[in-house]
Amino acid sequence: MSIREGVAWLASTEWSIALHESQYAYAVIESIHVWALCLFVGFVVLLDLRLVGAIFRDVPISHMARRLLPWTKAGFAVMVVSGILLFYAIPLRTYLNIFFRMKAVLLILAGLNAFVFHQGIYATLSDRDVDVSPPRPARIAGMCSLVLWAAIVFSGRMIAYNWFDCGKPQPALISTLAGCTAADIDPYR
């Protein structure tokens, strides 16, 4: 079974259709997604602003990590669960959406950035993380994170719009990247 067949099967399940057709469930889940965005992205932004030396310069980065990361992780969990449900409500159209694919790639990059920071850069901070501008790698990781998360929020919001849905007039490259087949592009061919 290809990914596409799997997604098409997902779209045919009873709960997916119920979610898609519900009057309020989808809107409530999306509101939860947006609320958790404030917590999760909001706290990520605070950690990043600390890393670039813009705020809380007298709060050790290790304190920020220890005391804010549990909340950030909780916010991320809510983002993931509500995000999966939003995907589950509209599986195939989302799977074939260029902005969804862009968001997925950006999420992987943000994950890699966080991984590199926590596995490598973070360990070098312990002795010099108070009241000084953090070392260059930490500032770069913070900058990358800020840019990536802004782009993720941006592409996430764009998933709702259908300019580039399969079948809309558009460059062939976008159709290819979005995974549109010839039948998606012109069902009457």
Place this chain on the structure above:
Amino acid sequence: MLLPLFQALENSAIGAAIRDSLWLFPVVEAFHLIGLAVIGGAILVVDFRLLGLGLRGHPVSRLARDLQPWVIGSLIVMVLTGVPLFLSEAIKCYYSFAFWTKMTALLLAILFTFTVRRSVSFAPDGRFSAASSRAVGVTSIALWSTVGWGGRWIGFS
């Protein structure tokens, strides 16, 4: 009484320009959402601290003062992006319960944030009781959450 005003606002040049463009509304909306993340984090981290959660061990006043420019800055971004979004669909907003809920909550949230919450969060630790700090934190979270939910629901109406 307000309807003619909202009709005039809908017909404003900015409102018309956003309606006529395919991508302007979504792009402005996306920046509104990025601003939301910043203001959300800057408000929540202080409210959490007032509730005794998160950045414990650091004076509330230091956190709150440090974040004040970010709260004001992101609020300005929210207004600068929110007003054009409103202008593009002012008449829809006039008839939207979510819109009026959001605006009422926003007015209360701003008043509360720059009066009561400001005095409590800028005061040295111990000046206000833990109970009143918690009450301020809860009220702030409730007000700002209503603003966010109301805003999201304008789009569903």
